[in-house]
Amino acid sequence: MATYARSVRRGLPRASGGDPWPPAGEASAPVAGAATPVDPPAPVDPPAPGAPPASVDPTETAPTGTASMQNASARGAATRRGLPRTPGGEAWPPAASTAPDAATPAFPSVENPPREAHDHGADPVLVDAAEPAASTPAASTVAASTVAASAAAASADDAGSGAVRRGLPRAAGGDAWPPAETTPASRAAPPSRETARGVRDSGLAPQSQSADAVSASSGGAPATPEPAPAAPAAAPAAPATPRAPLAERPLAHAGVARRPAAKPDPARIGPFTKVQWAGVVVLGGAAVLYVAAMAVLAVRWILSLEPLQDFLTTYPGEYHLPEGAPVGFPAWLNWSHFLNAFFIVLIIRTGLQVRSEKRPAAFWISKKDRKRRMSLTLWLHQALDVLWLANGVIFVVLLFVTGQWMRVIPTSWEVFPNAVSAALQYVSLDWPTENGWVNYNALQQLAYFATIFIAAPLAAITGYRMSAVWPKQATTLNRIYPVEWARKIHFPTMLYFVLFIVVHVALVLSTGALRNLGHMYAATGSTDPEAYADNWTGFWLFALSIAVTVAAYVAMRPLVVAPIARLFGEVKSR
Incomplete structure (x- = not known):
């Protein structure tokens, strides 16, 4: 392999106070084309008798300096031979197959492109650009010229050299691979490109590129390398247009983004809010009016038929009472009617409050049994129940004593067809x-009977089962009559009373308000329907009863109820 001269880098002295090592007069060390410096030749086993002597690499004994480099480049170098392949054999490779071509320069190509797949043993030429090439200007000049000569020799080697280095045989005892007649394929010169620093890069290997920096790193005078062929002039670059500044992306929120506070849920009255209840009332009212209008039209058409006309004649809507039935309303009946209406309104109000109350404002505790503890609202509800039941018992007793029961209890089976006739007349608005x-007409009689003798007892029995008066330890009674049954019956019974009150008041006011109110509140009336049709006494008494009921409804607060409740027990507020 070819070598070229360069200066020796000097380091620390071997002895304290001595000169740097190696001495300045020592000859420059040759640099081999391998990746590492060439070591002295290793001792070779003596060849077998009769074998030709192994050739000696001229680079091992070549003189140093500029003259030796020129002599080496002029005569070429023989391939270094190594150990024999077989014990006692000839050194490998044979001398005949390793003789260099006379036309081949001593220096291998500095460009050192990648070898073909079969060129496994080629020694790449590496040039350390970080080390100085020579310690004098002359040495730098010689090194630069040597690099240029190496590039020219590499081009000649790529163009005309056909020798291929051969390696081990593919089979035991066979010829070396590849065969001797194999020629390398031609390689196209890599295209040049411009680097980021504006320097033309011809695509050479790092070994050839590092040769340009040999003289620059030596610290001496700048070397003058041989002029390289001029690269084609590059087209003038278009003036670069300045890029627009990046636009700042606005934030979604100015400053710190804060999540808006959640809106509180609207207050509910039962299952709906106030707005939803308003919608239910409007839509429900419209639906009721539509259904009522359709029903009126349908019933009027039915009653216009001849069979229905005969039915109304036979059953006008009322039947005659038994002989001895009383006529008119006594005063006790008027008072009982007022008290019944007064108590039932307050009972409904307190019952709904008990169902919706979660944190009672005060509690009532019995004086006899301290374990009986309930909310003040529940105590008021049960107290009103007792008063309502007492009034109802007195009312029922007086009904049977005075014979008024015949007015509210059906006494003939004719009550049912007459009730149907009365219902058709009400729907037709006639x-x-x-x-x-x-x-009373038959439909009124059935409604009063159901209210007095069915709905009222159901409300009393279910309310008693749900109250604190019910014996909790009565296992048999609790099993026979569970409290769940009482809850399922008690609330629908209350809804019936609400519906009865609404319909009853509406009919009283729409079928002769002054006459009907005189009957029930002033006990004024006659067998002649038109006798008290213009009497306002009953109306003013009715208005007074409404005022008293409303005042009691508003006054049912702990501040008013607590003093009354303390008469029967102890009241504790939160």
């Missing part, structure tokens, strides 16, 4: 014209 001072 209402019955009976005199309530003497007799």
Whole structure:
């Protein structure tokens, strides 16, 4: 392999106070084309008798300096031979197959492109650009010229050299691989490119590129390398247009983004809010009006038929009472009617409050049994129940004592067809014209009977089962009559009373308000329906009863109820 001269880098002295090592007069060390410096030749086993002597690499004994480099480049170098392949054999490779071509320069190509797949043993030429090439200007000049000569020799080697280095045989005892007649394929010169620093890069290997920096790193005078062929002039670059500044992206929120506070849920009255209840009332009212209008039209058409006309003649909507039935309303009946309406309104109000109350404002505790503890609202509800039941018991007793029971208890099976006839007349808006001072129509009689003798007892029995008065330790009674049954019956019974009150008041006011109110509140009436049709006494008494009921409804607060409750027990507020 070819070598070229360079200066020796001097380091620390071997002895304290001595000169740097190696001495300045020592000859420059040759640099081999391998990746590492060439070591002295290793001792070779003596060849077998009769074998030709191994050739000696001229680079091992070549003189140093500029003259030796020129002589080496002029005569070429023989391939270094190594150990024999077989014990006692000839050194490998044979001398005949390793003789260099006379036309081949001593220096291998500095460009050192990648070898073909079969060129496994080629020694690359590496040039350390970080080390100085020579310690004098002359040495730098020689090194630069040597690099240029190496590039020219590499081009000649790529163009005309056909020798291929051969390696081990593919089979035991066979010829070396590849065969001797194999020629390397031609390689195209890599295209040049411009680097980021504006320097033309011809695509050479790092070994050839590092040769340009040999003289620059030596610290001496700048070397003058041989002029390289001029690269084609590059087209003038278009003036670069300045890029627009990056636009700042606005934030979604100015400053720190804060999540808006959640809106509180609207207050609910039962299952709906106030707005939802308003919608239910509007839509429900519209639906009721539509259904009522359709029902009125349908019933009027039915009653216009001849069979229905005969039915109304036979059953006008009322039947005659038994002989001895009383006529008119006594005063006790008027008072009982007022108290019944007063208590039932307050009972409904307190019952709904008990169902919706979660944190009672005060509690009532019994004086006899301290374990009986309930909310003040529940105590008021049960107290009103007791008063309502007492009034109802007195009312029922007086009904049977005075014979008024015949007015509210059906006494004939004719009550049912007459009730149907009365219902059709009400729906058709051609209402019955009976005199309530003497007799009720059949539909009224059935409604009063159901309210007095069915709905009222159900409300009393279910309320008693749910109250604190019910014996908790009565296992048998609790199993026979579970409290769940009482809850399922008690609330629908209350809804019936609400519906009855609404319909009853509406009919009283729409079928002769002054006459009907005189009957129930002033006990004024006659067998002649028109006798008290213009009497306002009953109306003013009715208005007074409404005022008293409303005042009691508003006054049912702990501040008013607590003093009354303390008369029967102890009241504790939160």
